Amino acid sequence: MLERNYWKNTKKKNRYKNFGPVIASVKINGFRGVNTEISFDYPITALSGFNGSGKSTVGQLMLCAYRKMPTSKNSKRFYVKDFFPVSNLDPEPFTSTAKIEFFYETDKPSTKQELTVTRSKKEWSGYKRQPERNVEYLGFTVYIPKIEQRDLSIYLASSLSVSEKDRVEVENGAMYASRILGSSYEDIYFQGVKARSRSAELGVASRFGAKYSENNMGFGEGRVVYTIRLLESCPAQSLIVLEEPETSLHESAQYEFIKYLMDVVNRRGHQIIFSTHSSIMMDALPPEGRKLLIRGKEGVDVFDSVTSTRVKTALSCGEGGHAIICVEDEFAQSFLREILRRYDINVLESVEIIPFGDAKAVLSAHRVLAKAGQKSIAVRDADQGEDLAQHLLALPGSLPPEKEVFCSKASKDKLNELYGFSADTFLSSHPDIDHHEYFPKIAGKLSCSREVLETDCIRAFLDSVGSIWSQKLCENIKKAIV
Structure with a gap:
């Protein structure tokens, strides 16, 4: 599995070695109203956003970033004109000054190769200086069931013949398909077939003792096999x-x-960019791989680490007149709820506290909501600092909230009293455990609800520190929502 730090700044010296001349960032100006800058902070980048935000435009322009490798016989080279055709119906899919500025990783970590593709009269220029790289586009037509295509394997089925010579194995394909689809596959391969003077290729799968071609596969199954x-x-x-x-x-x-994409980029050094409306896929990626695109009058704003689904949830909560408080995770959500409950129940009932991810995701979400005209407050962990004018607040204390609570004497005593559990023994036997895993790990050991466990410890901690400990934060939240 790919570790988050593999691509982060501390590993910049390894990017070119492991991934080659990947796109580090891009500036886009004048395409279908898209004017924006995007950095690619992880080998896999998910572009999220509402319909019409520019996700497909960005992906298509990225395909035009490389020259074809001379050794790639079956690959295709993409040009801007392939995706932005000019016609009587679409006379100006781009402006007269449209351009794309690509910045590629090089063998010198501090130096990027810069390249600009622009249009001179009727032709696009700048392609010749592009680095070489194989490029693949998996659009919506990457897999269309043969039954819908009326492929020769369907309408010439009675005269179909099979050639063993044309069998193409997919190494570990059955294992990957089994993991993704949640069903046990024994084999996956592609088989050459002929009918009269025509030839084609069919995917074949074996599972539960049955063997069948893609003529009898569902759309999702066939698309996964092809991908x-x-x-x-x-x-x-x-x-x-x-x-x-x-x-x-x-x-x-x-x-x-x-998870499969994270595995394959680790093994094979690919860079993957995809558009999505799936919160499941966005949440499966680390924050560095998430980009939210929001279209405005001046172009497209890009917000790092946050998903469109969570922003949409926040906006819908705000429609009810609630102010939105953006926090990092579910523990911070529970912690802040209990703090506000003790301070003033009316304040708690006038806000919605929503977790968005890490500190960067909280800041991005806060900015998106503010841009949308929603009353928003960001409450990050204690080490992130504050800016009251921008409604950026911090939790009290000096540690992440999980550590602040779990490592307190009051919490340790409560765990021992209610569950007979020794927090000190747990910490000494797990010296390198991430603080986000404290309560999930202990809940698993004790076979109890994580939420109940957290609440017991939070309440014991807040009882011990008293109301003065969090009073400043509560007063600042109240001021922000009035």
């Missing part, structure tokens, strides 16, 4: 652009599909 084959067989360090890969996949399959 696995492409990502495993295309040249290493390819750029892959996908359009809404969640299509026809159930929620568990969406989550497992992202």
Whole structure:
């Protein structure tokens, strides 16, 4: 599994070595109203946003970032004109000054290769200086069931013949399909077939003792099989652009599909960019891989680490007249609720506290909501600092809230009293555990509800520190919502 730190700033020196000349960032100006800058902070980038926000436009322009590798016989090179055709119906899909500025990683971590693609009269220029890289586009038509295509394997089924020579294995394909789809596959391969003078290729799967071709596969199943084959067989360090890969996949399959993508980029050095409306897929990625696109009059704003689904949830809560308080995670949500309950129940009832992820996601969500005209307050962990004028507040104390609560004497005593559990023994036997895992891990050991466990400890902690400890935060929240 790909670790979050693998792509972060501390590992910049390894990016080119592990992933080649990947796109580090891009500036887009003048395409379908999209004017924006995007940094690619993780090998997999999910572009989320409401319909018409520019997700497909960004993905299509990324496909135009490379020259074709001379050794890639079956790959295609993409040009801007492929995606932005000019016609009588669409005379100006881009402005006269439209351009894309690409910034690529190089073997010198502090130096980026810069390249601009612009239009001179009728032709686009700037392609010649592009680095070489294999590029693959998995749009909505990457897999259309043969039954819908009326493929030769359907209308010439009676005269279909099979050639063993044309059998193409997908290494570990059955294992990957099993993980994603939640069903046990024994084998997956592609088989060459002929009918009269025509030839084609069919995916074949074996499971539960039955063998069947894609003529009898569902859309989601067939699309996963084709996607696995492409990502495993295309040249290493390819750029892959996908359009809404969640299509026809159930929620568990969406989550497992992202885990598979994280595995394949780690093994093969791909860079993957995909558009999505799936909160499951967005949440399966670390915050560095999430980008929310919001279209405005001046172009498209990009917000890091946050998902459109959570923003939509917040906006719907705000429609009821509630102020939105953005926090990092569910523990901070429970912690702040209990703090406000003790301070003033009227304040608690006038807000909605919503978790968005890490500190960067909280800040992005706060800015999105403010841009939408929603009354929003960001409450981050104690180490993030405050800006009262911008409604950026911090939890009291000096530690992340999980540590502040769990490591307190009051919490330890409560765990021992109610559950016979020694927090000190737990900490000494798990010296490297992430503080976010304290309560989930203990709840698993004690076979009890995590939420109840957290509430017991939070209440014991707040009883011990008294109301003065959180009074300043509560007063600042009250001022912000009045």
